[in-house]
Amino acid sequence: CKSIGFQMTAPRSEKRDGIYITRGTVSESHGAFLLYDTVNALSGCPEPIHVSCGANFYVKQLFEKQSFAQHVHIHSYTDQKQMLANSRVFVTHGGITGVREAIFAHIPMLVIPANFPDYQVGQAIEKNHAGILIRKRPLHKEEIRESYEKICRHYDDYLDGVAHMAKELNAYWSQYGAEAVWKECEQAL
16 A cells, blocks of 8 residues: 555654755666756755765766765665655655655655656646746756755745645545555556
């Protein structure tokens, strides 16, 4: 039930600091360069920045060729739930697994989509005031930085948005649960 639905326990830290950036499982160069451009846009922020390469060798090589400031930490792999618990803002492509974990960790998001489903998730995040969707392509460093700063300026409002989403998802899951998902699957077959 916990694997297929919007129900989970996420660790939360009282002291949150910095930015956690990931593109999930990066399987193509487009996603790798979106990640690279995102880190470049935010590397001027003074807060600690943790970047997950998603255990992708190509992405790790791309980042090793660049020298970032000391507060930018490149990780081959991270414990995402723990990173979300300790970070102030989550920068994501909008994949449903990471977004679900962020919602239950109560962390506002900056969504930089790579495809249409990611874009739709980003729209839902923005609509619920749980974060901001970056729409422009190619990426503009200023838009990313300004959006991050907006989240920080109105942090409590975005926290409320994320908490509201978590509450709604829990209520919906409690009402319908796994049985509804199984019935949908059976009908599809």
